Amino acid sequence: MRCQDALYSSFLKLLEDANETGWGQQETLVALISLADNHALMLNANAEAEELLATIKRRS
Secondary structure: OHHHHHHHHHHHHHHHHHHHOOOOHHHHHHHHHHHHHHHHHHHHHHHHHHHHHHHHHHHO
Protein backbone atom coordinates (compact mmCIF):
# COMPACT_ATOMS: atom_id res chain seq x y z
CA MET A 1 0.00 0.00 0.00
CA ARG A 2 2.84 2.39 0.77
CA CYS A 3 4.36 1.71 -2.63
CA GLN A 4 1.05 2.59 -4.31
CA ASP A 5 0.82 5.76 -2.25
CA ALA A 6 4.36 6.70 -3.26
CA LEU A 7 3.61 6.17 -6.95
CA TYR A 8 0.15 7.72 -7.07
CA SER A 9 1.09 11.32 -7.88
CA SER A 10 3.45 10.16 -10.66
CA PHE A 11 0.69 7.90 -11.96
CA LEU A 12 -1.77 10.80 -12.12
CA LYS A 13 0.85 12.94 -13.87
CA LEU A 14 1.41 10.16 -16.43
CA LEU A 15 -2.33 9.99 -17.11
CA GLU A 16 -2.47 13.76 -17.45
CA ASP A 17 0.52 13.84 -19.82
CA ALA A 18 -0.99 11.10 -21.99
CA ASN A 19 -4.32 12.93 -22.07
CA GLU A 20 -2.61 16.16 -23.13
CA THR A 21 -1.03 14.36 -26.08
CA GLY A 22 -4.40 13.03 -27.21
CA TRP A 23 -4.71 9.67 -25.52
CA GLY A 24 -7.86 9.00 -23.53
CA GLN A 25 -7.76 7.80 -19.96
CA GLN A 26 -9.18 4.38 -20.79
CA GLU A 27 -6.69 3.64 -23.56
CA THR A 28 -3.87 4.96 -21.40
CA LEU A 29 -4.91 2.69 -18.52
CA VAL A 30 -5.09 -0.31 -20.86
CA ALA A 31 -1.60 0.50 -22.16
CA LEU A 32 -0.21 0.87 -18.63
CA ILE A 33 -1.76 -2.41 -17.53
CA SER A 34 -0.31 -4.15 -20.60
CA LEU A 35 3.11 -2.64 -19.95
CA ALA A 36 3.03 -3.70 -16.29
CA ASP A 37 1.86 -7.21 -17.19
CA ASN A 38 4.51 -7.63 -19.88
CA HIS A 39 7.19 -6.37 -17.52
CA ALA A 40 6.09 -8.82 -14.81
CA LEU A 41 6.18 -11.66 -17.35
CA MET A 42 9.68 -10.61 -18.43
CA LEU A 43 10.90 -10.53 -14.83
CA ASN A 44 9.45 -14.00 -14.24
CA ALA A 45 11.00 -15.36 -17.44
CA ASN A 46 14.37 -13.91 -16.50
CA ALA A 47 14.18 -15.46 -13.03
CA GLU A 48 13.29 -18.84 -14.54
CA ALA A 49 16.17 -18.57 -17.02
CA GLU A 50 18.61 -17.70 -14.24
CA GLU A 51 17.38 -20.67 -12.20
CA LEU A 52 17.78 -22.98 -15.20
CA LEU A 53 21.30 -21.70 -15.86
CA ALA A 54 22.24 -22.19 -12.22
CA THR A 55 20.93 -25.78 -12.39
CA ILE A 56 22.92 -26.44 -15.55
CA LYS A 57 26.10 -25.00 -14.00
CA ARG A 58 25.68 -27.17 -10.90
CA ARG A 59 25.37 -30.28 -13.06
CA SER A 60 28.47 -29.44 -15.11
